Amino acid sequence: MSASDGQSTNALHKEHGELNRPRQPQGALLEVHNLTVAFRGSPVVQGVSFSVEKGETVALVGESGSGKSVTALSCLRLLPAAGANPEGRIVLDGTDVLTAAPDELRRLRGGVAGMVFQEPMTSLNPLHTVERQVAEAITLHQPLAGSALRARVIELLRRAGFPKAEDRLGAYPHQLSGGQRQRVMIAAALANDPKLLIADEPTTALDVTIQAQILELLERLKRELGMALLLITHDLNIVKKHADRVVVMKDGRAVEQGEVNTVFAAPQHDYTRMLIATEPRGQPAPVEDGAAEVMRGDDVKVSFPIRRGLMRRVVAEVKAVDGVSLSVREGETVGLVGESGSGKTTLGLAMLRLEHSEGAIHFEGRDIQPLDRGALRPLRRRMQIVFQDPFGALSPRMSVGEIVGEGLAVHEAGLNATQRAATVATALQEVGLQPGMAERYPHEFSGGQRQRIAIARALVLKPRFLVLDEPTSALDVSVQAQVVELLRDLQARHRLAYLFISHDLRVVRAMAHRIIVLKDGKVVEEGEAAQVVAEPREAYTRALMAAAFDLRAEAAPGLRN
Template sequence: MTTVLDFRDLTVDFRQDGRIIHAVKGVSFSVAKGETVALVGESGSGKSVTALSSVALLGGNAEVAGSVTYLGREMIGASEDVLRDVRGNDISFIFQEPMTSLNPLHTIERQLGESIALHQGLSGAAARARVVELLDKVGIRDAANRLQDYPHQLSGGQRQRVMIAMALANGPELLIADEPTTALDVTIQAQILDLLAELKEREGLSLLFISHDLGIVRRIADRVCVMQGGEIVEQGPVAEIFANPQHPYTKKLLAAEPKGRPDPVAEGAEEIVRTEDLRVWFPIKRGLMRRTVGHVKAVNAATISVRAGETLGIVGESGSGKTTLALGIMRLIESTGPIVYLGKDISGWRPRELRKLRRDMQIVFQDPYGSLSPRMTCEQIIAEGLTVHGVEKGRNRREMVAEIMAEVGLDPAMMERYPHEFSGGQRQRIAIARAMILRPKVVVLDEPTSALDMTVQVQIVELLRDLQRRYGLAYLFISHDLRVVRALAHKVIVMKAGDVVESGAGEAVFEAPKTEYTRELMAAAFGHALASASA
C-alpha cells in the first residue's frame, strides 16, 4: 500500500522567553493511501503541532528535526516553492472553529473562489460553477443561492461544510482534520463525520484526524496513535487498541467518560425556581419609525421546575433556545410569564429589587478563558462577587477565596497567578469557584465541559456532583453533550426552535424518547446501542 505521509523521529522544540519547550519528541507513524489515522490525546499532547509540521506551518520560533515525507518527498527543510505547491493542492487542512478560519467580511463565493483562482487559474463563470459544484458535494442545499452569504449567515454545521469544500477545492491527496466537530451539536457532528467518510471513499482521500474524543475516533478511524507529553505512547488498529489497550494512559483515556447517575433528590426538597409558559420573543423592527413587524420566537411557553439538590438538563441543537431560556429565568433578558423563585414571582421585579437575588443566582460559562479577565489574578476573579455583595461577617476576603479554591480542587497558593498560567480544566474550576463563593441557591451551567478534554470533563462532573451534594444546589445544566447530561441530570427538557418538545425524568427521556427529534439526538450521541450506553 502506498504511503502518503510518513513521520520519522519528528522532534519539535519552541524557543520562548529564553526557554526551550519540547512539544514533540521523536514521533514516528505513517498514513497510507485511502487510510484514516487518528491522533488522540489531551490538550498540549502535541497532536496539532505534529500535523502542522507536515507542511512547515509552525511559527518562526519552532525548531524542527527528523523527517516528514509526502509521497517520498522530504518536507522538512523543503523550499518555499515546494511547500506552496503541496499546501492546499496535495495536503489540505480543516480546522476546529470555522468562524475563526473564515473571513467575516467576504462572501462564501469569494473565499472559495480565491483558492480556486490561486491553484487552478479559474475565474468568472468557470470559478462560480466550480464553487457551486463543491458546495453541492459537501451537502449545502440550494448552493447557487448561497454564494453571496457571509459566514455569520450560515449555521455552525454549514460553516464547517464550507471549510471542507475549501479543503477539497484542489483535489488533495490528504486531508488533515484538526478537531473538526468539537464545536458542533451531536446531530451536526454525526452529519460531518458521515460526510468525511463518504468523501474519503468517493474521492480516494487519505485522512489524518486529530481529536480528543475517542467515541469519534472509534467511528471514523482505521488506525490510532495515542499521544501524551509530545510522544506516541501506543499505536495500532482502532479495534485492537480499543479492545486491548496496553499503555496506562490509553486505558485512562478510554475510561474517561462521565459515569454514574446523580444522587437522588431529598424527599420534600424545597422548590427553588419554577416558570409557567415562559416566553422570550425578540421584536423585529423595520422602517424609519422602527415599527415592530414580527418577532423572533426564541422561547415559547417553557414550563420548568427545579428543587434544591436537583439538576435540570436542557438539551437541543444550537439556536434551540437553551441559553435564552436560562437567561430569561435569571432575569438577564426580557421575558413574559411567571418566574417563581422561592415562592415569589420575580418576573415584575425592578433591577434594584433583583440585585439582592444576584447572589443566589450564578452562572458558569462554556469557555473559561473567554469569561475570565486576563488582567486579573485568580484571587481577584474569584472575589469579584464579594466586591459587589460584601464579605460574610467575621471573615476576610482572602480567607474565603482560599477556602473555595480548596473546595474546587485548586491550590490556594496559586491565587496570585493569571488565567493564562492555568490549564483549561483549572480555568473552569476558577469560573466555578467564582460562582460558588457567594453560596448561591441556583447555578446555570452553560456548556461548562464542552471545551475540555475527556479526562477533565470527568473531573468537572464529579466536582459539580460533590458541590451539589454538599450545598443542595439547584442546577440548570445546558449542554449538547448528552453523555454528560445523563451523568448529571435528574430531569431533562429537550428544546427545538424555541419549543420544549419533550420533558421528563432523565432516565425516562434517555431510555424511551417519545419524539422523533429526541430519538435523532440520542442516536447521534450514543449510536443505536442506547441500552448498552447506560451500563
C-alpha cells in the same frame, strides 16, 4: 515523560512487535519520521513517527498537552516561525514539508491538504462574511468569480451540512451558532477537494446528531475522492467508529499505535488502558422529597429580528425560544439537550434575565421578569452562569484571584482585602485548586483547570441556581469525568439547582435528574433522565440517543441534509 517512561515504551515496542511500531508506508500520502518539536528549547513533541495512506483515517488521541495539535500543525508547517523548532522529516504527497519553499507550501496548504482548526471562532475572520471566507479558500487555488464562485460556495456549505446556506451568505461568525461556524470551517477546508484533510477536534463543539452527520460526510468524501483523514480528537467513541488506525500520544511521545480494533481490544500501554476505561459514569444524588422550587419559566419566548436592505428593515423574525416552560428544584439538575440552534443557550440566558424574553420567570418564588437592572442586581449573586469556553470567559489580564474575587467586590463590598483573599482561597479549594494559584493567570492553566476557575468564580457568591452551558464540551474524557464528579459533589453539599446545557448526552446522563429536549425552540420531549435515555418517545429524541449511544433508530425528520 521521564526516562523510565521512555524505557518502558521502548520495551513495549520490543515485546509487542508490530502492534506498537509505526506502519511502514506503502506509497503513503503523509509520512512523519522522528518528528521532534521544541518551543524555546523545551521539547513538546519527541520522536513521533507515523504515516497516513490514501483513503484511510488515522486518529491522534491523547489528553490536552500530549502534543496532538502541535504534531498536526507541523504537517503543514503552521507553527509560528519564532519559537518553534521542528526537526525530523515530514513528506506530504512526495514533498518534504520542513524544507519546502514558500510557493510549494502554498500549493500544499489547501490544494493538497485542508485543515479544520479546533476553535472556529478564533480561526474565522470576525469582519468577513461567510461567503467571503469560503470564497477566499477557493480563489487562492481556482480562477472562479461571480455567479460561479457563489454557486461553489453554496455547494460547499451544503456539503458541510449548513442548512439554508444561500440565506446565510451575508452572516458574520458572531451571528452563527458554534455548529454553524464549524461547518463554515469544514466547507473552506474542502474547497479544493484536498487529498488529505487534517481535522483538529472537528466535532468538539457540535451536538451528537451533527457530529454524526459531519463524520458521515467525511466518510463519504473519503470514498468518493479517495481522501485521507488525519483526525485529532479526545473522543474515543469517534475513534472506535471512524478510524482505521490510532496513534496514542502522551507527553509528546507516541506511546502506542496500531489498528483500531487491535488497540481497543488489547491495549498494551497503561495510559491507553486508562483512556479507554474513562468516561463520565454514575448518577447524581436523588432530589429530596419536597425540595423547594428555585427557578421556573412559564411560556418563555425569545425572538430575533431578521433585517435586510440598505435601511436594515425588519423583514421577519427567528423564534429562538418558542413558548418553553420548565422548573428546577433545590438539589436538582435539569438537562437541556438538542441540536445547535435549538435554543438551549438562549433559554439559559433568558432564565437569568441576560437575554430579553417574553413570558414569566420566577426565581425563589418571585417574578423577576418586570424587574429593572437595579432591582435585579441584588439577585445576581444567587443565580450564576458557567460559560462554554472558559478561556474566552476569563480575562487574560486578570489574575485568578482577581477573576474569582470580582463578584465579591460588587456584592460584598464590605470585605477587606484579607477577607476577600480568604474567601477566594476557600472557593479555589472547593473546586480542587490550590490557593496559591490565585496569583497565576488563565493562560498558565490547562482547559480543565480553567473550567474549575470558572466554576469557582460562580460559587464564590454562594448561588442557589447555576446555568452550566456546555461546561465539559472541550475537555478530555478523563477531565470530563473529574468535572462531572466535582459538579455532583458541589450540588450535594450546597443543594444547588443546575440547568445543565450540553450536546454530550453521555455527560447529561451522568448529571441530570430530568431531561428537556428542544428542537427549533420548542420542547419535543421531557421526563426523568433514565426514562428519556432508555425509552425516548419522539423520533427526534430517538435519533439524538441513537447518535450518542450508537443505537439503531430511525432518523427524525429534519436531522438529515
